[in-house]
Amino acid sequence: MSHVRSSIRQKWVTNTTKYGQITDGISAPIEAKPNMLWLFFTAISGGVMLMGFGLIGWTFYKGIGAWGLNPTVGWAFDITNFVFWVGIGHAGTLISAVLLLFRQEWRNSINRASEAMTIFAVLCAAIFPLIHMGRPWMAGWFGPLPNTRGSLWVNFNSPLMWDVFAISTYLTVSLVFWYLGMVPDFASLRDRFARAGRKIASAVYGVLSFGWEGSSRNWSRFEIVSLILSGLATPLVLSVHSIVSMDFATSVIPGWHTTIFPPYFVAGAIFSGFGMVQTLMIVTRKVYKLEDYITLDHMESIAKIVIATGSLVGLAYMTEFFTAWYSGSLWERYAFANRMFGPFAFAYWIMFSCNVITPQLFWFKSLRRNMVFTFIISLFINVGMWFERFVIIVTSLHRDFLPSSWAGYYPTWVEAGILAGTFGLFMFCFFLFSKFLPVVNMFEVKTLVHDIEKPDHLKEKEAVAG
C-alpha cells in the first residue's frame, strides 16, 4: 500500500514517513497495560457516574419533588442538560458526515474521537427525557400501545414525540457510522494482537472487525457505505436540533415562541460541539502524544468553525432581541427584558459573555494556535452553552403571563449531582474508548501522509534488483 500525495497540498500530518509509524503510535496505548493515571481518572469519572445513577435512583424512589422544580418552572436542569448534551453531539456528526461530503480531509484525524463524543453525549442526553418524566416506568407509552380497542396512539402533534424519533434515529445512525468507521482499524488491531500472540484480544477485535480482509472489494464497499451514511447523517445535523428547538418554539410561552429557534439551535449545537471537541482533543493529543496527527493546523481549523458558529449564535441572540422589541408584543418584550435584568440576569450575562464575546478572540491567529488559551476558551464555551439552555428554559418559564404565578427556581443537590453524573458518564465512556479503541482513525490518517518512505522490504527488493 502506498500512495502519492501532491506536495502542494496542505500537510495535515507531520514528522511521519512510514505507515507503520502511524499504526504503532495509535495502537500503542491499546496494547500497553493501563497506566496509573488512566486508572485514576477512569475510577474518578466512574465514581461520579455511579453517584449520578444513585441520585437518579433516589429521584425514582422519591419523585421529581427531589428536584427544585415547581408548577411554574416545570423544566430546568433536566431539559437544560438534555439540550446541552444533544448539542454537544452535533460536532461529531458534522465532522464525520458533512466534512466528509465536502472533502475536508483534515477531519480524518479527529473524526473518530468526535464521533465517539457524539455517541457518549447522546447517551447522556437520552437519560434526561427518561428521568424527567413523573412516571418513567411508563416510558413505553411513547410508542403505540396495543390493546383490545385497537392500538392507543400517541400525539403526533407533540414535539416531545418528535424528539423521540429524532433522538433515536440520531443515536442509531451515529452509532452505525462510528462503528463502521472503526472496522478497518479493528482488523489492524486483530492482526497486531495475533502477531503478538495475544489470542483473546485478537479474538475480540476479530469479532469486532467483521472479518475485514482489506481487499479492494472491502474497501470499495466501505467507501460506498460511508458515503451513503454520511448522506443520511447530514440532514440529521440540521434536523435533530431543529426538532429539539421545537419543544420550545411550538409553545405559547414568551421567549420560547420564536421562529428563529431551529437555525439558532443548530448553530448553537455545532458551536457547543466544537467547543467540546477542542476540550477533548487538546487533552487527548497531549496525553497520547498525537501531536503529529492532530496538529495545530487541525486545532486552528476547529477554532475557525467555532468563531463562525459563535458569531451565528451571537447574531441569533441579537435577532431575538430585535424581534421582541419590533413585535411590540408586551409579553415578548418583557421576557427579554427579564432575561437581561431579571432575577436570572447572571445566567444571561454568563451566557452572553461566554458565547459571544470570548470566541471573538479567535480572530487572532496566535491565540488560535495557543493550546492553553484555546483550552480555556473551550471551557468557557461549554459553560456558556449550558447557560444558554438554562436561560431559555428557566427565565422564560419563571415569569410568563400571570404575575401571580411567577416563581423562582433553586436547583437541589440531587439535580446538580445528576448533571455531574452525566459528565462522569461521558468521561468514563471516553476514557474506556481511549484505552480500548483507536482514538484516531488510522487508515484515514494514512491517506494524509506526505513524503512516504518506501517500506523496508520494498527497499530491500529494490536494492536486490538494483
Place this chain on the structure above:
Amino acid sequence: MNTPKYWRGLDEREQTPEFLAEAKKEFPTGISIEDALNSATEESTSFRSNRRDFLKVFGFGLTAATLAACDAPLKKAIPYVNKPDSLIPGVANYYASTTATGVPVLVKTREGRPIMIEGNPDSASCLSAGDHASVLDLYDIDRLRGPRKGAENTTWDTLNGAVRTRIQAAVANGGGIRVLSNTILSPTKNQIITDFLTANGGTHVTYDPISTSALAKAHEIGFGSRVIPTYHFDRAQTIISFACDFLGTWPGSDEYNIDYTVNRDPDKPMSRHLQFESLMSLTGANADLRFPLNPSDEGVALLNLYNKVLALLGKPTLPAPSFNVAMNGLDKAAQDLVAAKGASLVVCGTNDVASQIIVAAINDVLGNYGKTLDIDNPSYYRKGNDEDLDQLAKDLESGNIDVLIVVDADPVYDTPYGDIFKNALGNLGLSLAMTNKANETSNLCQFTAVIPHYLEAWGDAQQSATQYSLRQPTIRPLFNSRPVEECFLNWTGDNQAYTEYLKNWWETNLYPLRGAELADADFYTFWVETLRKGVMSLPETEPSGVSLSVTADDLMTYADLLKAKSSSGPAEGEFDLVFFESMSIRDGKQANNPWLQELPDPIAKVTWDQYVSVPYSYARENNLKNEDLVKIEFQGNSLYMPVIVQAGQAKNTLGIPVGYGRVGAGRVAVKANGEKRGDMQIAGTNVYPFGSLSGGGIRLQVRKATVSRVAGQTYPLALTQTFNTLYDPVKGLSGDNYDRTERIIEETTYANYNNGKYKDRVHAREERKKHLVTLWDSHYEDPEESRSIHWKMAIDLNKCTGCGSCIVACQAENNVPVVGKEEVRKRRGMYWMRIDRYYSGNAEMPDVVFQPMMCQHCDNAPCETVCPVLATIHSDEGLNQMAYNRCVGTRYCANNCPYKVRRFNWFNYYDDEEQFGDFYTHNDLGRLVLNPDVTVRFRGVMEKCSFCVQRLQDAKLRKKLNANSSFAKIKDGDIKTACQQSCGTGAIIFGDFNDPESAVSKAYREERSYAVLEDIKTLPSVQYQALVRNRTEEETKAWEEMQKPENQKIFS
C-alpha cells in the same frame, strides 16, 4: 270453636313492655358470653356481647385468619349484605344540618360518611372556609376517644359520679358554680344549662375570643337592650366602615357577604362602600375607596365624621380636634351618608364602647335604625360579655369559684386571662372541660367530657331573632362521646334523652310559630319538614322605633374618652400593634385542620405561619423585606416575627394574626408553631394574652410598640403568591413598564362605566380580537358545529369578595392533597383553584383586586397539543380532561399553560409517610373524608381543575333518569360545581353555553365579560366580568393621578 291460645311464659301472658320490646326483635337477646363464663365485671358491662356475637366473632375470626393466610393483600372494601333503604351505593345523600358555629348547611354523605359541607339553599348564608373545612375536623386523628380524668382515660360513670358529687359539695358550701362557654346559639342548650344552674346555683359566663362585647354594650346604653343589631347591607346605598371586616371575620359575615353583593351590580344602582382601617382587611380590599387610618386616630376620625354629618344636617356638633384622612375621605363619607339618609350604614369593628356609641349616634341621626340596622330582630352570632369574663377571672383569682365547667371553649388559650385560668384550673373543686379535641384548657382540667363533633350530634341553633335551624347527625359518633346537653341533663337529674328534649322544646316553643305553608301540619310533619329543610324562618318584628337615648352630656363624655385615646397615639417610631383574625385560621379553634393551615390568607397569602404585617412606607424606609426577622417590643414583652410588607397598611401600625401558638391542639397545629432559635420564639406565639379590657371590651391591641430588625436573620414563610403587582420592577431598554393590567384584569369605575368611557375600551378590545389569528381548526367557534353541551363558567369580579371558601370546597370535593409548609414554600401547593390578588397604583393607598383562577378549559388548549401521550384531551362538551392513568408526567402541559393552573404530583403526597405522614390521608380515619368519586392521584401525574366532571356526569345521569330520556337537556340549577356552590355571593356561574337561556351564556353576552389573556387566543371557557369600583368622575381622576405607578420595588 275456641282454639286455645298458648303462651310461652308469664311475660307473654302479661304482655309486659320488656317482653313486647323483645318480641319485636327478629332474634331474641341471648345470654352474654361474659355472663355465660361468669366473668362479667363492672367495667365490661358496656361491651357485653352475646352468644350470637360470639358466633359472629368466631366466624369472622376464622374467615379473617383464612384470608390472612392468602398472599393477596386484604383490601377493606366491604359490601352491604343488607342495603339500608335510604342508601344507594355510589349515590350521595344530603342532610340539612347546622355547623358548630351555627351556620345552616347541607351535609353530603356517601355510604354513611359525611364528606362535604355545602351551603343550605334554604338559608341565605355563604359558608366560610372554616365551615367547609369542618368536615375534616370530624376525622381528625387527634380527637379525644373518650372521657378523661386528668390525662387518664375514665368512664362516663366515673366522670358523671365525680361531677355530681363535686357539684353537691359546691352547693353545700354555697360555693360558686360557673359554666363558661363561647356564644351558644342553641336555644335548647342554653335552656338546659340555665336549668342546670337554676337547680344548683351559679352563673353562665359567655365570651368570644374575638369579641363584639362593646357593640352590645353600646346598644344596652343607648337603646336599653344588650343586642347586636342585624345589619342590612342589602338595604344600604352607602356603607361606611371603620375597621370592620364585615365581609371577612365579623360575626354574621356569612350572611353579610350575600347582602353586600346584592347592590354591587353596576347595571343597577350600585352601593358605595368607604373603608377606614389600619390593616388591609378583606372588606377594605373590596371597598370602593379605602383610607388607611391609624387605630389611635380612629376615635377622633369618628368624632369628625359625626360632626361633619351633623353639620350637613344643620345640627349642633361636638367639640373635637379637626382631623381628616387622605383625600378628604371623611368629607366624602359624610356627604354620601347624608345623601343616602335612611339607606346608609356606618359600622365599626372596634371593641370599644365610646366608639360604638358615636357610631350608633351617627346611624341614629341618619335615621338608619329600623332600616339598615335592626335592633328589634337582633343577630345572635356573638353574645359574649367581656366584663363577665373579667369578673370570672377576678373571682378565680380570689378563690370564690368552686366548680368551673368549660363548654367547648379554650380560655387558657384564647383570652387575656390565660394565666389566671391556668393557675386556677387545678385548684378548683372541679374543673371540667367539654370538648371533642384536647386543647390548652382541657389539658389542665381535672376532667374532660368528650362531646361529639357537630356532624355526630343532634342540636339546634338560633342565628338571629328570625331564624332557627336544626342539626341532625349524619354519622354515628366515632368515639365514646356524649353531647353537652345530655351531660347537663344528666347532672341536673333529668334522664330524658336529648333528642326527646329537643323535640319537646320545638313542639312547645316553635311549632306554634310555624309558617303558613305548614299551618295544617301536625307536629310530626312539622318536625320532619323542618328537619329536611334545616331552617325555620320567622317573620321580622316591626321596628319599634326606639331611638338613641344618650344625653348630650354623656355623648360629650364618650367624645372626651375618644379624644383622650387619640391624643396618646403612637409617636414617631412607635406603633399601634393590632392582633387580627386571618381569614384562614381565624381565632385558632381549627388550628389542627390542615386544609385551613394551608389556605393562604387572601391578603397576605401566607400559609402555615404567623407573621407581622408592616406598612409599606416603614418597610421601604428601613429596607425591610418579606421574611426579615423583626423583634417587636411592648410593655416588657418581645415578639419575634417574620415580616410581611403590606401595601395600604396605615403608618405606625403593625398587625399580627391570632390563632397561632396552639400547643395542645394536635399534630398539625404544632407544625404552624414557628421555630425556636436560641432564646427567640419566632412566630407561633399566642397573642391573646396581650389583649386587655378597656373601654368596655377586650381589645386585642397594644399601644406604643417598637420594632427592630434582628440583624441578618430571616425566617422562611410559605407564600402562595410572591409577586403582587401587574407592573414590573424590570424596566426594559425601551422604558416599558410592562403594564399587563388590561390583559388580565378589566376594571373600571362606576362613572366611566356609565359615561361611555368603558364602552370605548370594550370596543377597542373587540377590535383587537378581530386581528387574532390561529393555526387551529376553528370548529369550536363554528356555529354549524353545535355540540349538545358546551360547559362554560363566568366569574363576576364585582361579586367575588376573595374570601377563599371556594378553595377549600374544591379541595374537599376533589381530594386535593395537603402538602405542608416546605412544599408550599417551593410553590408546590396543589390547589386546583387559587385566588390571585393584585394591587395596583400607589402602594400607600392601593386598589386591590381578587381573581379566582382555575383551569380555563381553553377551546384552543395549549396543553393539549403538547402532551406526547394524549393524556390531556378535549371532550366534546368543551372540557379539558386529564386521563391520570395515561399521564407520564413530562410537565410540558404545565409549562405551556399561560394561566399556570396545572398542578404536578411532585411526591406521593397521599402516602409518602416519612414526609407527609402527619396529614389526614395517612390514617384510616382521615381517609374517610376522601370523595370516592374522585381518584387520588399518584406521584408523577399532572392534575388540575376538571370543572368537577364527576358532578357533571352525576347531574347528566340524574337528569336522564328523572326525565326517562337520553335527550334531557341540562338546565341551570341541575348542576353546580364545588366552587360555585360554595360561593354564596353568586360570583361563580356555571352552565351550558349552548343553552341561550342559561345564566352563563347571558353573562357572556354582557359587555363586562372578558377572557384573561385574550391575545393568545386560547379561547378559554372561563370568562370574567369586569370589576367596577363605585367612584365618581372626579374621584376616578384623583385616584388615577395619585396611583400613577411609582416605585414598586418593594413588591418584588
